[in-house]
Amino acid sequence: xPDEETLEEGVLNPVKPEIxxxxxxxxxxxxxxxxxxxxxxxAPLEIPLPAETVDCIVIGTGxxxxxxxxxxxxxxxxxxxxxxxxxxxPKKDFATDEKAQEFLFWNDERLxxxxxxxxxxxxxxxxxxxxxxxxxTAYTPRPQPEDLHLHRDFGVGQDWPFGYEELEPYFxxxxxxxxxxxPTPYPWGPARRKGYPxxxxxxxxxxxxxxxxxxxxxxKTSPAANAALSARYYQEGVGWREACxxxxxxxxxxxxxxxxxxxxxxxxxxxxxxxxxxxxxxVTEIERDETGKVTGVIYQQNGEEQRLRCRHLFLCAxxxxxxxxxxxxxLALSSGHVGRNFMAHPGVQVFGxxxxxxxxxxxxxxxxISQDTFRPKDADFAGGYLLQSIGIMPVTFAGQxxxxxxxxxxxxxxxxxxxxxxxxINILGDCLPHVDNFLELAEEKDARxxxxxxxxxxxxxxxxxMNAHAExxxxxxWEAAGATDIxxxxxxxxxxxxxxxxxxxxxxxxxxxxxxxxxxxxYICDNSVFPSALSVNPALTIMALALRTAxxxxxxxx
Amino acid sequence: MASLxxxxxxxxxxxxxxxxxxxxxxxxxxxxxxxxxxxxxxYEPQYFDAATYELLRMVAARLFPxxxxxxxxxxxxxxxxxxxxxxxxxxxxxxxPPDRETYRLGLGGIRESARVMFGQYFELLTGAQQDAVxxxxxxxxxxxPIWDTLSANRFFEELLAELTENxxxxxxxxxxxxxxxxxxxxxxxxxxxxxxxxREPEEGEMVNW
Numbered sequence: 001x002p003d004e005e006t007l008e009e010g011v012l013n014p015v016k017p018e019i020x021x022x023x024x025x026x027x028x029x030x031x032x033x034x035x036x037x038x039x040x041x042x043a044p045l046e047i048p049l050p051a052e053t054v055d056c057i058v059i060g061t062g063x064x065x066x067x068x069x070x071x072x073x074x075x076x077x078x079x080x081x082x083x084x085x086x087x088x089x090p091k092k093d094f095a096t097d098e099k100a101q102e103f104l105f106w107n108d109e110r111l112x113x114x115x116x117x118x119x120x121x122x123x124x125x126x127x128x129x130x131x132x133x134x135x136x137t138a139y140t141p142r143p144q145p146e147d148l149h150l151h152r153d154f155g156v157g158q159d160w161p162f163g164y165e166e167l168e169p170y171f172x173x174x175x176x177x178x179x180x181x182x183p184t185p186y187p188w189g190p191a192r193r194k195g196y197p198x199x200x201x202x203x204x205x206x207x208x209x210x211x212x213x214x215x216x217x218x219x220k221t222s223p224a225a226n227a228a229l230s231a232r233y234y235q236e237g238v239g240w241r242e243a244c245x246x247x248x249x250x251x252x253x254x255x256x257x258x259x260x261x262x263x264x265x266x267x268x269x270x271x272x273x274x275x276x277x278x279x280x281x282x283v284t285e286i287e288r289d290e291t292g293k294v295t296g297v298i299y300q301q302n303g304e305e306q307r308l309r310c311r312h313l314f315l316c317a318x319x320x321x322x323x324x325x326x327x328x329x330x331l332a333l334s335s336g337h338v339g340r341n342f343m344a345h346p347g348v349q350v351f352g353x354x355x356x357x358x359x360x361x362x363x364x365x366x367x368x369i370s371q372d373t374f375r376p377k378d379a380d381f382a383g384g385y386l387l388q389s390i391g392i393m394p395v396t397f398a399g400q401x402x403x404x405x406x407x408x409x410x411x412x413x414x415x416x417x418x419x420x421x422x423x424x425i426n427i428l429g430d431c432l433p434h435v436d437n438f439l440e441l442a443e444e445k446d447a448r449x450x451x452x453x454x455x456x457x458x459x460x461x462x463x464x465x466m467n468a469h470a471e472x473x474x475x476x477x478w479e480a481a482g483a484t485d486i487x488x489x490x491x492x493x494x495x496x497x498x499x500x501x502x503x504x505x506x507x508x509x510x511x512x513x514x515x516x517x518x519x520x521x522x523y524i525c526d527n528s529v530f531p532s533a534l535s536v537n538p539a540l541t542i543m544a545l546a547l548r549t550a551x552x553x554x555x556x557x558x
Numbered sequence: 559m560a561s562l563x564x565x566x567x568x569x570x571x572x573x574x575x576x577x578x579x580x581x582x583x584x585x586x587x588x589x590x591x592x593x594x595x596x597x598x599x600x601y602e603p604q605y606f607d608a609a610t611y612e613l614l615r616m617v618a619a620r621l622f623p624x625x626x627x628x629x630x631x632x633x634x635x636x637x638x639x640x641x642x643x644x645x646x647x648x649x650x651x652x653x654x655p656p657d658r659e660t661y662r663l664g665l666g667g668i669r670e671s672a673r674v675m676f677g678q679y680f681e682l683l684t685g686a687q688q689d690a691v692x693x694x695x696x697x698x699x700x701x702x703p704i705w706d707t708l709s710a711n712r713f714f715e716e717l718l719a720e721l722t723e724n725x726x727x728x729x730x731x732x733x734x735x736x737x738x739x740x741x742x743x744x745x746x747x748x749x750x751x752x753x754x755x756x757r758e759p760e761e762g763e764m765v766n767w
Contacts, residue, residue: 093587096742099727100591105648113652121648204749245745255585255742361739362749394737395726402722403715406696408621409689416726419735444656447644454652 053309054078062131063542064526065316066262070270071550082281085127094255098395101252104135111454118457118492130263138227139537147534154382157432158531161512170544178260179233182225188371198230204363206423210389213481224369227260237269246363286329312521319528323498324453334518341433343533344492348467349426350474352483360391381465385429404489427470431533499528514549525549575733577765583741592729601635605642633724653709664713670702
């Protein structure tokens with residue numbers, strides 16, 4: 001940092017940015033007079049001191065930040081959300097075109113290491129007001145109670161510091177608030193007090209085929225729970241949201257508002273209650289006093305550095321940027337677990353070609369689910385997984401064919417001609433933490449001069465066995481459904497566990513309420529706090545944790 | 559292997575996507591994105607030197623042969639453009655150097671392997687010989703010192719994936735595979751097997767969205 005920068009007495013700034021990115025260096029060297037400036041104009045040396053201190057700053061507006069922001073605002077607190085990306089108008093800005101929608105992903109480069117490097121970008125990251133929910137598939141199955149105590153049941157992994165009953169009321173609240181479409185009664189798990197508020201979304205071709213194959217094998221299936229509306233629904237703070245048009249583009253942004261991304265649900269609610277949501281605000285530094293208490297943050301907004309002071313900080317930036325900010329700022333590191341326990345859901349996909357016309361671009365991608373594989377009888381692994389049917393957008397599918405089948409030339413074009421006859425199934429399964437799987441800061445710097453994150457991931461015995469079990473089963477389902485040319489695409493999905501919660505600061509970063517063990521006014525709420533990966537898509541659980549974290553915080557403020 | 563013209567055709571007649579783009583079934587945002595690709599002007603490389611850019615085009619022509627088109631869909635421009643502006647898709651294999659370096663090394667490696675395998679410039683090899691070089695890179699058996707420092711199969715995977723995504727993002731390639739998801743104004747009500755909206759043209763019919 002320049003010496004001239006005005007810092008308040010006692011405020012520590014461990015972040016040391018500098019331009020080291022070889023890409024950027026060569027870029028600057030190559031083009032003496034670039035047409036558009038690649039780096040922002042030099043920031044003013046003096047960062048303005050804000051006139052006021054807010055009660056809470058929330059970093060990130062995805063499934064972790066948004067529900068929490070709304071809850072805090074509704075309690076009358078003065079809250080500011082800082083979102084790295086822009087605020088979109090989906091109805092006007094979102095194209096039904098995968099390439100044009102790439103702005104929805106967190107495209108700052110992450111380095112993928114290990115034997116099974118995880119794909120980031122469109123696979124599992126997001127930016128913009130609404131975070132990754134702007135392009136999540138909106139699968140919202142609840143975890144099963146047993147998901148929270150894998151260690152108790154199998155002697156491996158980590159148990160959650162509380163039971164399912166702690167989250168259950170929040171699941172119910174979320175399902176009603178977001179207008180989740182799903183089957184009532186739900187065929188798996190404990191009986192529920194309330195059913196889903198809306199009927200399930202319609203099954204598409206891929207779902208029908210999976211249903212057909214599963215019927216032959218005696219596997220129970222059901223229309224899936226999904227946070228897209230099967231009928232218009234009244235949203236507090238928003239008004240009427242219209243039903244899904246089966247446009248099939250959930251993973252590249254919903255342009256109709258039918259999908260419950262945070263920008264059409266919790267964020268307008270938060271704003272209606274006075275929350276100040278600031279887009280294009282990229283946090284670089286977390287400031288604190290000599291007692292270790294967070295005093296505020298420094299962020300870059302439209303090329304200028306800003307400082308904002310707060311009484312409490314909520315870090316909800318996702319399982320890569322959250323630990324990255326902590327490591328950059330040397331904050332909350334006493335447990336030694338920041339960046340460790342990096343888990344990614346086993347997510348192998350199996351595709352087949354059918355005589356029928358499937359048109360896999362129609363309807364929500366995964367309209368059929370089975371959780372019969374939650375604890376398979378013949379399992380040689382701990383935990384379990386769920387099965388989902390897959391419809392798929394053409395560019396994403398083509399990219400997977402290139403990487404997974406290694407086809408090129410005429411063979412690739414020929415295979416892709418079958419696009420309208422292709423259907424897939426994938427799994428989403430639990431993952432165990434392993435000492436080899438972690439996030440660290442790399443030597444290589446990004447365009448801001450900050451170290452890029454490097455994530456090491458290798459599937460170990462449990463994941464390998466689970467994927468093998470699942471691939472075999474999915475191949476059987478597709479054979480029973482009449483598929484030809486069946487092939488598997490190995491894949492890891494969501495990023496989880498890099499700042500986990502637990503009972504003790506010896507092996508966890510935050511306590512059961514999401515509060516850091518070693519920083520008095522820092523809270524974390526996103527998929528980084530998950531002690532275990534769960535056998536379901538994480539978004540609903542992240543939102544439930546967000547509401548719970550807010551409620552616990554508010555209780556403790558009384 | 560059957561030639562491209564013999565392939566099982568898509569369930570829509572030729573001209574379907576082009577006709578669709580002219581209708582009010584497509585939102586302005588979608589139409590703008592696709593028309594920009596359909597009418598892309600001639601491209602001058604900004605990152606690669608002329609010879610390396612030409613090599614990239616020739617590699618692309620083997621990975622995506624388009625004998626059925628009068629003018630092929632150009633796949634190299636967006637790679638050159640991306641490398642010029644320093645764009646990223648959000649991640650990179652840690653075993654590879656930064657993208658610009660990977661492409662520079664990788665294309666150099668292809669040149670080198672062609673010389674070792676056939677004693678000739680890649681550009682002057684027959685199609686079959688060029689394919690043999692590319693297959694050797696994909697299988698990590700390509701000769702040449704560059705491949706000691708650059709992971710050949712990871713480079714090949716990245717190159718192939720980027721070319722593939724560029725190809726299938728093009729409206730004419732989407733027409734080739736029968737993708738009409740761009741009709742985003744009405745959405746879809748007939749979404750089950752073998753089901754079509756009344757407005758979706760049948761094979762052999764006039765396209766009249």
